Amino acid sequence: MKRSGGFDCALEQVVALHYSFSCDLPVVCWRPGRRELRIATRAADAEHAMNSAELSFHQRLQPVGRILELDGWFVWCCSAIDGPDGKVHLFCSRWPAELGMAGWSTDSEIVHAVSDRPEGPFELRDVALRGRGGEIWDAQMVHNPTIHKVGVQYALIHIGNRDGRPFTQCIGLALSNWLDGPWRRFDQPILRPSQRRAWDWLHVTNPALLQHPNGQFWLYYKSWDIRDNLFKMGLAIADRIEGPYEKHPANPVVDYSALGKRMEDPYVFMQNGVFHMIMADDNQGIVKQHGGIIVESRDGIRWAEPKLAYDTTDIYFGGKVERFERPQVLMRDGRPAYLYLAATGGRCGTSSPVCLRVRG
Secondary structure, eight states, X not given: OOSSSHHHHHHHHHHHHHHHSOSSOOOOOOOOSXXXXXXXXXHHHHHHHSOOSOOOGGGGEEEEEEOOOOTTEEEEEXXXXXXXXXXXXXXXXXXXXXXXXXXXXXXXXXXEEEESSTTOOOEEEEEEEOOOOXXXXXXXXXXXXXXXXXXXXXXEEEEEESSSOGGGOEEEEEEESSTTOOOEEOSSOSBOOOSTTSTTOSOOEEEEEEEOTTSOEEEEEEEEETTTTEEEEEEEEESSTTOOOEEOTTOOOBOOGGGTOOOEEEEEEEETTEEEEEEEOTTSXXXXXXXXXEEEESSSSSOOOOEEXXXXXXXXXXXXXXXEEEEEEEEETTEEEEEEEEEEETTTTEEEEEEEEEOO
């Protein structure tokens, strides 16, 4: 990409300004037309296919509190898994507090913490992944961890960039037989942006992995459609966790631009044969400003209308409304047991994970 002159220079200035004020915040709007009609039709079809009963995920949430508050650090993006040792293992991103919120894009690393209980307290055990330096795709930083058990291995999916700029951001994979590592990393990411001027050519981020009942690996992701300045959700599918991943022809599969709203940070799970996607509302008020949304699907491609997934921070923890993002779910016995999110504020005045119990 050119670093000066013409469209590319203007684009990079816009993106730099955008990232200096946010942690991967999208801007979503839409010009009415045929695409809007297709979105409305797709949503209507999915809604018709779903049970008409009102979703009550948010009503089942019971706040526990903040976990893993680290002096001198922003802590974000927490993903939990039950380990064979009977403990809960948490993978989070962190970066130095003196860099401010925007420091994630240049200095984020992924840490590993352990607790006897999902509610904590968690003890920091090690740094699982760092930027590798040099010219490799994740040389500068790693971020957005999501941890999954795949066969006998653990898959730690994450994003990274080469030089701190979103233009070089891709989705990668690390594998290990143990949650303590060592982690086997790959020279190439598992998902890159598409070719120039495609809807997802700027970057790919916010990975959400689903192990489909048919044995495939469905990787949902977010990208910034620079053609109309919108963020949208895509889907890529592979037969093996390592890939190759093929992007779905129906992409983008989630898009609220017809509403003039934006969302990010998907987490996808299946329960009783139904796909569920939880996303951060991104402070836009798709259902409730500063909360989260949940959608359902019978096929993982056409999604029903959004409903409230989680409320705002003040409802659960008091105080002012904080940023409340990166939903991740700890599944037990085929159902959501705990919801983890990242929230600004807290004892350290930076950010930390928070935990909410999902009642029966």
